[in-house]
Amino acid sequence: MENSKADLITAYIGLGSNLANPAEQIKSARIAITQIAGVQELAFSSLYHSSPMGPQDQPDYVNAVMCIATDLPPIDLMRCLQRIENGHGRVRKTERWGARTLDLDVLIYGDQLIEQPDLIVPHPGLAERAFVLYPLFEIAPQLVVPGKGNIVDLLTQCPMNELKRLD
Numbered sequence: 001m002e003n004s005k006a007d008l009i010t011a012y013i014g015l016g017s018n019l020a021n022p023a024e025q026i027k028s029a030r031i032a033i034t035q036i037a038g039v040q041e042l043a044f045s046s047l048y049h050s051s052p053m054g055p056q057d058q059p060d061y062v063n064a065v066m067c068i069a070t071d072l073p074p075i076d077l078m079r080c081l082q083r084i085e086n087g088h089g090r091v092r093k094t095e096r097w098g099a100r101t102l103d104l105d106v107l108i109y110g111d112q113l114i115e116q117p118d119l120i121v122p123h124p125g126l127a128e129r130a131f132v133l134y135p136l137f138e139i140a141p142q143l144v145v146p147g148k149g150n151i152v153d154l155l156t157q158c159p160m161n162e163l164k165r166l167d
């Protein structure tokens with residue numbers, strides 16, 4: 001369904017990096033996202049330091065979550081985020097879950113459940129990922145994640161592991 005002009009959707013974006021000065025990658029991605037036409041920043045979490053999920057022979061990550069208001073349809077938003085990833089030197093390798101200069105995921109898009117071949121929202125790994133849930137809770141403590149439930153309930157089932165808040 002097309003969003004009409006007046007319709008602003010609240011969406012959440014997950015940011016992650018573990019190469020080439022991760023904290024700077026996240027900060028410059030934040031600026032690039034605010035420069036997308038049709039996107040306004042509503043909130044940005046602290047930066048978090050996290051140990052890698054997946055293969056352990058890669059550097060630790062810096063993660064954050066951003067809340068935006070947007071009139072872009074979800075696929076257009078995802079394509080804009082992919083362009084920013086590419087502009088930050090993201091090289092897509094065949095190895096699953098390898099190191100990356102910048103990863104930008106549409107975590108949540110309004111109350112929508114989206115299952116398209118190239119976009120699943122809410123992000124399927126959201127409930128198991130401390131590096132997503134804790135920054136999300138910081139900026140949206142009352143959030144109900146569509147199809148998954150209250151952020152507080154999700155948090156209580158997700159150990160913090162090695163996650164550390166940086167600022």
Ligand code: ROI
Pocket residue numbers: 015016017050051052053054061062063096097098103131
């Ligand atoms: N692990 C952490 N800690 N943070 C991430 O952003 C992240 N992103 C990924 C995989 C490789 C699954 N692991 C991660 O895509």
